[in-house]
Amino acid sequence: MASVSGFCGGVKRALGLAYDACRQCTGRVYVAGELVHNKEAMENVKAAGVKLFRNCNLEKITPHDVLLIRAHGCPREQWAKFRKLFNTVIDGTCPHVVGISKMVECESGKGKTILLIGDKSHPEVQTLVSFAKDDKVYIIGSEAELDLLKNGLGQILVIAQSTIDESFFKSFASKISKLYPHAEIKNTICVSSRRRQQAILNFKKEGIEAVVVAGGIHSNNTRTLAQIARKIGLTVFHVETASDLPIQKLKTFQVIGVIGGTSTDEKTTKQMIVDLLALEN
Numbered sequence: 001m002a003s004v005s006g007f008c009g010g011v012k013r014a015l016g017l018a019y020d021a022c023r024q025c026t027g028r029v030y031v032a033g034e035l036v037h038n039k040e041a042m043e044n045v046k047a048a049g050v051k052l053f054r055n056c057n058l059e060k061i062t063p064h065d066v067l068l069i070r071a072h073g074c075p076r077e078q079w080a081k082f083r084k085l086f087n088t089v090i091d092g093t094c095p096h097v098v099g100i101s102k103m104v105e106c107e108s109g110k111g112k113t114i115l116l117i118g119d120k121s122h123p124e125v126q127t128l129v130s131f132a133k134d135d136k137v138y139i140i141g142s143e144a145e146l147d148l149l150k151n152g153l154g155q156i157l158v159i160a161q162s163t164i165d166e167s168f169f170k171s172f173a174s175k176i177s178k179l180y181p182h183a184e185i186k187n188t189i190c191v192s193s194r195r196r197q198q199a200i201l202n203f204k205k206e207g208i209e210a211v212v213v214a215g216g217i218h219s220n221n222t223r224t225l226a227q228i229a230r231k232i233g234l235t236v237f238h239v240e241t242a243s244d245l246p247i248q249k250l251k252t253f254q255v256i257g258v259i260g261g262t263s264t265d266e267k268t269t270k271q272m273i274v275d276l277l278a279l280e281n
């Protein structure tokens with residue numbers, strides 16, 4: 001089992017707010033999108049009473065209903081919409097994402113151009129972009145997109161989506177530095193993501209042959225862990241739950257590592273270890 005496991009601080013906080021709201025709220029508790037990108041965690045909060053906002057009948061919202069913003073945050077214009085619809089909006093945005101949002105707002109406000117390395121379809125990236133003043137932000141997902149940038153960007157600040165591959169960010173940032181020598185680089189990948197990425201690299205050093213990456217198929221940090229493991233030559237099985245483990249294939253390996261994404265419950269990874277140890281008998 002990887003040295004780091006269980007929910008990260010941001011996910012733990014968002015789930016805690018959801019369960020508290022279900023206990024304390026006399027109306028319905030809605031969440032704007034998936035609270036966290038994990039099937040099991042979402043099933044559990046839904047069982048506790050959380051409902052998806054996209055299924056909400058706007059005409060039936062009552063003054064007692066609340067809306068919870070998910071861990072990835074929410075674009076500013078949507079915040080305004082939710083505040084009009086609901087008396088209570090609970091901010092479940094991860095504090096790390098809040099910190100990057102403030103940085104984007106402040107630095108673009110000073111006239112800097114923000115180059116955000118990340119996936120433009122991801123809700124966190126959409127949140128961060130919405131905080132930029134005067135549209136002074138470019139999302140860059142590939143080196144080809146770097147070539148499309150116009151000249152005259154002025155002062156540049158380079159930042160990262162919080163869950164991307166750190167080695168990708170560093171090599172990308174060094175290319176940007178060559179093109180724009182005065183660009184300021186801030187590694188905004190969160191500690192939880194970085195620790196897990198390091199744990200994958202340690203697996204390789206420890207002689208592990210195959211890795212089970214446990215977590216949501218749509219979870220960016222979990223997909224990143226799987227990509228890093230493939231990149232360094234490990235065989236990867238990305239599964240969501242213990243019952244998805246491909247037992248017959250795993251039987252062909254002697255040394256297997258298990259790691260969970262930041263939105264994967266430690267119980268899930270522990271169950272996987274139990275199931276894998278049972279193969280030895």
Ligand code: SF4
Nearest residue numbers: 008010094162190262
């Ligand atoms: S992965 Fe990082 S940024 Fe995302 S919720 Fe967890 S701590 Fe926050």
